[in-house]
Amino acid sequence: MTFYLALSVLLFCVGLAGVLARRHAIMALIGIELMLNAANINFIAFWRHSSAADDLSGMFWMIFSVAIAAAEAAVGLALVILVFRHRRSVRLDELESLKG
């Protein structure tokens, strides 16, 4: 159990470092996907280690989380493509129209 939790922590932090450090918008989305997957490891690990006999809630949490992540990826990438079409750039630090 400790193994899965530690793996989940490390995966989450790798994703967080990617989101914070990379300039490219698609890389930020990849980091977000990694963080969501880290959460899914926890759902499955706790589900397989719980003492409840035939409770499937951990698996359903994971499946709904995957569905939400897929929706998020679709909308996020559509936004990236739209921003690229308007600005010809998807560098996160060049999108500063709202900067005061």
Next chain:
Amino acid sequence: MEGGFIAMPTDVILWILGGLILISAVMSLALRNLIHCALFLMVCFLGLAGLYLHLNAVFSGLVQALVYVGAVGIILIFAILLTEGGGTETGSHLGSQWRTGIGLAVLLAFALLGAVSNSPQTTQAARHTEEPTVREIGLKLMTDYLLPLQTIGLLLTAAAIGAVVLAMQEPKPRKDETP
């Protein structure tokens, strides 16, 4: 001794899977070529699917492989090709505050690892119960989890339509370019 003998391959598989997941995750965020990043991300997702299979959660592992490796990976590669042409990024690929970002992530990792190692929850052994059959999963989805299922269907429909509406807007043709 016999128990250790049987448990040994399990541990080896776990460590291999964990190493594969972490290394490919780091590679998917550290490389300069975006296509390589997306391919390493798919390797990472496949490793996670293997981890779920190893945890005796077969349905979840297959969902992971299908949705992430199949759908999200392909859509990522499409988006990369549609924006940057798949080339290597020009200039620095790191943001201006990347030291702060990575430092924050490392700090969080240490804090969370400390919390995990001190947690009393981690001593439970894995149950070796049967994986629920697809029939059971379907029945549960159609009875106990009907409302979440419908909600997620609505959400996915809205997301698909929204993505199409966002991405399909062609730039308006200028008046002097009309054929």
